[in-house]
């Protein structure tokens with residue numbers, strides 16, 4: 135996709151900034167959704183061992199008929215697989231489920247503050263996989279600045295990416311600055327604020343998609359609220375991975391390369407930050423207490 139710009143990660147690897155996310159996509163729907171996304175033009179897919187749909191991602195990639203090298207595959211190691219040997223094995227599980235030899239970007243799903251030594255060991259395994267050419271880039275997710283500081287006390291390789299909750303209602307300026315200071319690319323999960331309206335996250339939620347500022351900007355530009363938010367991420371240099379299983383919205387979310395927000399438009403979205411996260415606190419309850427294991431391939 136030569137017309138779509140790429141971002142260059144801190145190790146020189148290039149990545150399409152706009153990825154297709156499959157969080158909460160049911161395993162049985164994933165292959166079709168991924169195939170649809172690839173036919174639409176996406177060339178970057180973001181999944182996770184914990185989403186239980188890596189097999190579907192691999193199947194969608196094969197069904198697309200595209201060469202493996204044309205597609206950037208990103209997945210995440212779940213906390214129950216943290217530790218050096220455990221994370222090396224987690225790579226084997228994910229690679230087998232995806233049906234690939236090399237994973238483009240492998241990241242830690244979240245810090246485990248209660249078991250930071252295991253988090254460090256997991257990252258050390260990512261460094262090994264990188265040195266061995268089994269992954270092209272490594273990174274983290276849901277790391278706050280103090281987690282990055284703690285990781286970098288022992289890490290030899292800075293993460294290429296930090297994937298965090300980021301939408302106009304929660305812009306994480308401190309995380310963005312901490313990432314930028316280390317040349318880490320900030321990647322937005324829930325980039326159009328799905329976390330602000332997902333069922334089950336509380337009745338008092340206000341969807342960013344319905345926000346009057348976002349809606350007003352969209353109306354002025356003849357675009358949709360989702361497109362305006364994705365444009366905001368891209369113009370501010372972030373990667374974004376919107377999720378949809380609806381073919382019309384999959385296409386809508388990719389149709390963001392023919393317009394621009396001006397500085398005032400960008401600033402108006404920045405100003406919507408509430409400082410309140412929609413998703414789990416990375417320093418919240420011990421995630422390993424959930425007793426959730428990733429099955430073998």
Ligand code: A2P
Nearest residue numbers: 324325326327328329360376377378379380383
């Ligand atoms: P669906 O899969 O039915 O399209 P996020 O990626 O920010 O978490 O948002 C994902 C949520 O937003 C999902 O509920 C998805 O539902 C919905 N969604 C995705 N794209 C759009 C869009 N362009 N307009 C409205 N809702 C969208």
